[in-house]
Amino acid sequence: MRTGREWHLVRRPVGSPGDGDVRLVEVEVPDPGPGELLVRNTVMSVEPYMRGRMSDRPSYAEPYALDAPMGGLAVGEVVASGVEGIPVGGRVRHELGWREYALVPAEAAEPVGDDLPASAHLGVLGLTGMTAHVGLLKVGRCRPGDTVLVSAAAGAVGAAVGQIAKAMGCTVIGSAGSADKVRFLTEELGFDAAFSHRDTPVREALAAALDRAGVGVDRGFTGGEGARGGGVDVYFDNVGGEQLEAAIRVMRTSGRIVLCGAISVYNATEPVPGPRNLLLMIWRRLRMEGFLVTDHEEERAAFERDMARWLRDGAVRNVETAVPGGIEAAWPAFLAMLRGGNVGKTVVRLAGTP
Template identity: 55%
Template sequence: MTVVRTSRQIQLAARPLGEPVESDFRMVTTEVPEPGPGQVLVRNLVMSVDPYMRGRMNDVPSYAPPWQLDQPADGGAVGEVIASEAPELPVGSLVLHGLGWREYALVPARQAERVEPVAGLPSSSYLGVLGMPGLTAYAGLFEVAAFQAGESVFVSGAAGAVGSLAGQFARLRGASRVVGSAGSPAKLRFLTEELGFDAAFDYHDGPVRDLLRQAAPEGIDVYFDNVGGEHLEAAIDSLKVHGRVALCGAISLYNSTDRPVAPANLALTIGKRLTLRGFLVTDHGQLRSEFRKAVTGWLTSGDLVVRETVVDGLDQAVPAFIGMLQGANTGKMVVRLAPDPG
């Protein structure tokens, strides 16, 4: 069997100072060899762009290794196996793997997860609601923040891939009040009219502390933090005694060139006996089966609303990534590289 193709891929060309720009990346065409033993050749159908990838552009120690200059970027992707030297992943299999940012990927079978198509859902669902963002929302809310029915929840970045799910999970499990922050009137309507949030505010409209007090006058029990900075400070102010914070992300700081400043009201965490806990989704893989069962049920019943922002073509991956960091997406941002197989 000979399957040799050329594949376009996106490489990191420069490390950014502040906000990334398109010239930090380059498009390169390479030859893709046929798979060897234990490998599969995958035609990528869709790839993910995620906030955590901004940190991978920096050459600093972190939980995810930095992208290397003049080497292809990588990240989540779903594709179809078109050639296989791994019996467990025959030709035609749909797989989730970590070699996105390219059209074709030569993937070790041990680093690919075979996934089954879900009726009515695109393959990109395994990059969103059924994938890493969904499990992040589920683990952060239920295991890290230990949410219980009857509690009030505040989610920042609530119209994004993780936030839009965390708020809905809280509502579906009996939250007394779900409040979200977002960056535009259209996103606020999305939160309240489509996702069922009880209240939402635009963080551009004033001090976040004041906006949160107005949206949750009786305080909050749980804060799901995707933003950090001023949002975290506001949440500490509004949290009730024994409140909990799931520290998922800090997108407000990712492009900053200034030294970050801690919330000025950290002393409140002592008297309120608050718990602030950072987490990585990779530490909660034991929840995957429970998570997918619960989420599939909510999707089947129509109780869970999913929105994706889809752009087409590998040449649009960099603009999509930069746009996502600037808040251009509602729900999960994905890049479609090829149609789903019929």
């Protein structure tokens, strides 16, 4: 019988997670029975939502069990198959990451092609890309010519949102956590402007970025007719907190705010105050809506069609931080991602060449 290693959650983090919250455990890996696949994972992703699953407070996702392997998206090679139609050597995507080997039920495995790197099926061709597509187009009702603001724009979803918006002919402004990321957004991804939320007060940094993009607003104006002469039509929020409040201030009349994530509060141990300027949402007739991509499976065909075209045309690329080092590197990669140490999707290479 094979053995493999997997990360177990052994303690629920309070505040920021640490090394004492998990353990790398060696386990025996059984052969697959009928309707099962034994998959050797080659690449897995680490994502902000996983922090929420480490706690046991109510959430949209079931908490991880203690003293059991954590889960997450991964792509791997089938090394033994009890499923007709999925042969040994095939490549599948599934949600049993955080381990070297996974025993995957057939209904939980999605075959993926080998014409692109495996990690692309975790990034722009996976739930990351679909989240960006659904959030921007369906929830945000983005239209060509709109001005789009994206927070955590150098992250996995944010980078995809910005590229999609540029492909649609929008003006795009992004926030990020360092000067290097700001340069990446403008010089590599073609954002019209970007700013680091760490350099100056966010509202001032945002206002200056809007000026650079040619969509600046009257600094003293807070009335009901929107941001005179400029402003934001769609704000795609991955951060919450201070950045959400600053974005509300510069929204145009009938603007749309898409709530995708709130990474600024994931490690909070006390209740976090909401934006103090919600009255502007009334004056400017704004709409703010949260969403989960899993509620929008009917959009998959449109997403796959559009993303295939954008990838083929070079309008969108798969942005990722690939971490080598095998399964041992997964937990340090997760902690680094929470601290903002990634550009695009953080993926961990577990075996072979994805």
